[in-house]
Amino acid sequence: MASTTNHTPPLLDLTIDNITENVVRINSQSSNARLNYLMERLVTHVHDFARETRLSTHEWMATIEFLTKTGQMCTDVRQEFILLSDILGLSMLVDSIDHPKPPNCTEGSVLGPFHTGDAPHLPIGSSMSTDAAGEPMLALCTVSDSSGRPISGVKVDIWETDSSGHYDVQYASRESPSERCVMTSDVDGGFWFKAIKPVSYPIPDDGPVGKLLQLLNRHCWRPSHMHFMFEKQGLDPLITTLFIRGDKYETSDVVFGVKSSLIIDLGKVDEETAAKYGVPVGALLLRHKFVLASTEETEKLRDKNAMEAMERLGLKTKLIDHLPVPDLD
């Protein structure tokens, strides 16, 4: 049974103690070394979970039903599995692993389930909000590289809640996008827009993930924030969020996305700024300088982190396409 080749092993009389090695072996027949490694780790962890908890058939079936409902809750504008990943801290963890930031770069945060691909491309200076009930806010932002040089031509995706704490996609009556836009940074790396102050809100809690949070005695709130996603050839894509300081959920974000460096203070628009940008004096003012790592900087850091982590695990590893696989040579 303990064949060291990759030929199909005889799978017979599998027990609690030998099933894992056998399932791993039959899942190691792909020519894709990365897939084989992912499957080996997946099967090992799933089996260890069952063994360490002595998972019952009843609990297993409840899990099957939970996953089924989670999939069936998903639509074009709702991603319940991303929500599940978010509330388990997995989304935040994967972002941290895949997009490590050099020291002076803007930190990342969770994408969340509300990004859409249909936001309108607006010229700099536009208003991204149509919500008259929102508290007006002017946002003046810049993008630079890690050595402080402005970067022009960066595609910036921006999205936020309306004044009631809902994203446009949460309305069944949605006909077109609102409270979201795409802009492109100008020659000085600048982009500015008119918006409203985002408010704290509960993540959708009418599905399986909401029920799980209830079972766990957890609230389902996120502190008020505005999402940003930056993309340009040669730059590591940055998915991040700015949080408005002082929110009551600042230290208990249900999706674990808050970082001190991303909490900002809002100012007030003075007379000069009001005249320059065509907004009322006293409106809220968000100023932020985003600093983006290059693809090269991120890849170098990611590779270094990966090799160090694998070494700590005692695994002899090589990188293929910047992702670790066991080094069997």
Place this chain on the structure above:
Amino acid sequence: MASTTNHTPPLLDLTIDNITENVVRINSQSSNARLNYLMERLVTHVHDFARETRLSTHEWMATIEFLTKTGQMCTDVRQEFILLSDILGLSMLVDSIDHPKPPNCTEGSVLGPFHTGDAPHLPIGSSMSTDAAGEPMLALCTVSDSSGRPISGVKVDIWETDSSGHYDVQYASRESPSERCVMTSDVDGGFWFKAIKPVSYPIPDDGPVGKLLQLLNRHCWRPSHMHFMFEKQGLDPLITTLFIRGDKYETSDVVFGVKSSLIIDLGKVDEETAAKYGVPVGALLLRHKFVLASTEETEKLRDKNAMEAMERLGLKTKLIDHLPVPDLD
């Protein structure tokens, strides 16, 4: 941050290294100790998986999409998540953990995704097959307890493929159940029925699980078999399968369900048997004695196995409702 109470910890600036302990802590607020333990193990394994593979955002998104499609493939008569669990060996493992068998009892096997709740209750001696193309087979079975005493009144669920290797639920045109029935064992613990010889078949491979098997260079076949499920108050439910010896997939069942003790030889019906049961001489004959553990025997063995396993893991554990939780006292 390292509060030892269960008050909500401040969740801020979570990193690759500290996110797990914090997510575990916020998921430990339920009064249900078992749920807290399951979540602790789940989060730890999911996070370790991401850390040990340095899971990329791209791979994470592919997984989200895979799980979503798996949920959306499920219908009243198709359970793609059970199929996924089956091909990862998890179903077999959970059955082994939750339904350990005393030495002389019939071993268990996977339930699979094709059991239904609508099989007709047929009197002993009925035919469960309407497939005229199938090879006729007479099945003569008994049920006894672990000390050999016949057990009457056991509800026996039986299901198999038709002669083309399909279960009834795989036909869009299905109007009523076929190749399945429920019987009740008689005063001598006996039950017998007319059926057809089951044939090997591919599990449904037109969904996400089939695509995964392809990627893994695995075939999707099960050796020919007949499913049995036994239930009676006071007995540990037995879900098992009899496999017909000599099938080409006998040692490579895609769902890891084959055990030597469950592989049977078919005989031929002799003249006396033919006359007694009203079947043709020379028809195939399946004879089997099923031996069932009592609820008490299984619980005792399960508890013992659980405590030993927890001890091997170095965990101080107590059992609540026969399921382990950390013993924090």
